[in-house]
Every structure is written in structure tokens, then in C-alpha cells.
Amino acid sequence: MTTIILSVDPGLTLRPWRDEDLPSLLAAHRDPAMKRWLASRIEDPEQGRAWLAAQEAGWADGTRCSFAVVEAGNPSPIGHVVAKRLRPGAASAEIGYWVSVEARGRGIAPSAVSAVAEWALRRVARLQLLHDVGNHASCRVAEKTGFALESVLPPHPPRYPDEAHVHVRTAAI
Numbered sequence: 001m002t003t004i005i006l007s008v009d010p011g012l013t014l015r016p017w018r019d020e021d022l023p024s025l026l027a028a029h030r031d032p033a034m035k036r037w038l039a040s041r042i043e044d045p046e047q048g049r050a051w052l053a054a055q056e057a058g059w060a061d062g063t064r065c066s067f068a069v070v071e072a073g074n075p076s077p078i079g080h081v082v083a084k085r086l087r088p089g090a091a092s093a094e095i096g097y098w099v100s101v102e103a104r105g106r107g108i109a110p111s112a113v114s115a116v117a118e119w120a121l122r123r124v125a126r127l128q129l130l131h132d133v134g135n136h137a138s139c140r141v142a143e144k145t146g147f148a149l150e151s152v153l154p155p156h157p158p159r160y161p162d163e164a165h166v167h168v169r170t171a172a173i
């Protein structure tokens, strides 16, 4: 799949991750909220480089299309949105995201998630958005971007010790 760049109001650009983004990636993952709410941790440069390589591989086979979120005038990413399992003909794909702690509370995630959802829903009919029930900020992002609450998953320890909300957004008919 060809990598793409999405321009998003207000002044946001979504583009593929690059090797030179490693310091921003590591800095963002130092935040306790990232450690608490994300399934994967990035704690050292080796893990960061492996993650960046996985994003590139995902674009190459088209199954994991991830975007670094950058603001006008600053090339360092302040967030991330990914469409996972975006296979042609798949019944459903999944969206994931984070915003670095310094950039939160400004509606960056809703803008970026909306853009990627609209792009992904031209390829699959249904997108899922999952978050731990206690992650109220993520639930607000789901609500603001038109992902309706569909169900509640039971805990699945050790990796998923808490209940999770499953939100769904479908392609407009």
C-alpha cells in the first residue's frame, strides 16, 4: 500500500512515522498514562526502533497503517493514530491512538482520529475502538468522533485486567 499524508484542521498533518521520530516517541511513552492505558510499552531506544520498524512493515503489507501527528511549525510528533487489521475485504478494522501529555486537552485526538476513521472507512465497512472502562479521556474521544458504544468486554488478565468498552463506527451509507 502506498503511504499517505492526511491534512487535518486545525494545522495538523498525519504522516508515516520516521526513524528521526525516535526521541519524540520515547519521550511520549515516559508518561504514566501511556504506561497505564496502552497495551504495548516503549521504554528504551531498542524497543522504540523495533516499534518504528513495525510501523514501516505495517504500511508495506497494508495491514497496519499508522500516522504520526504533527503540528504546523513543529516536525516532532505529538501524537499517533493507527488503523490496525486494515485488510481488504475484512469485516472490521481497529483504531488506536495517543497524544503526548503536553498536547492533551486541545482536541488533537478527536481531529486526528476522525481523519483516519474517514480514510479507513473507505477501505472497510466497520471500525472498532477499544479502551479500558476507566479511561474516561479515551471514552470522550470515542464519543466526539462518532464511535457508538456497542458492548463491554469482561476482563482478560493478565494482559487486560479491566473491563473494556467496544465502540463502533460504520461507513456512512
Ligand SMILES: CC(C)(COP(=O)(O)OP(=O)(O)OC[C@H]1O[C@@H](n2cnc3c(N)ncnc32)[C@H](O)[C@@H]1OP(=O)(O)O)[C@@H](O)C(=O)NCCC(=O)NCCS
Residues within 6 Å of the ligand: 033, 034, 037, 038, 097, 098, 099, 100, 103, 104, 105, 106, 107, 108, 109, 110, 130, 131, 132, 135, 136, 137, 138, 140, 141, 144
Ligand atoms: C485519550 C487521549 C488520546 C485524548 O487525547 P486529547 O487530544 O487530549 O483529547 P481531547 O482534547 O479531546 O480530550 C479528551 C478528554 O481528555 C481529558 N482532558 C482534558 N484536558 C486534559 C489534559 N490536559 N490532560 C489529560 N486529559 C485531559 C478530558 O476528559 C477530555 O474530555 P472533554 O473534552 O470532555 O473535557 C490522551 O489523553 C492520551 O493519549 N492518553 C494516554 C493514552 C491513551 O489512553 N490512549 C488511548 C488508549 S484506548
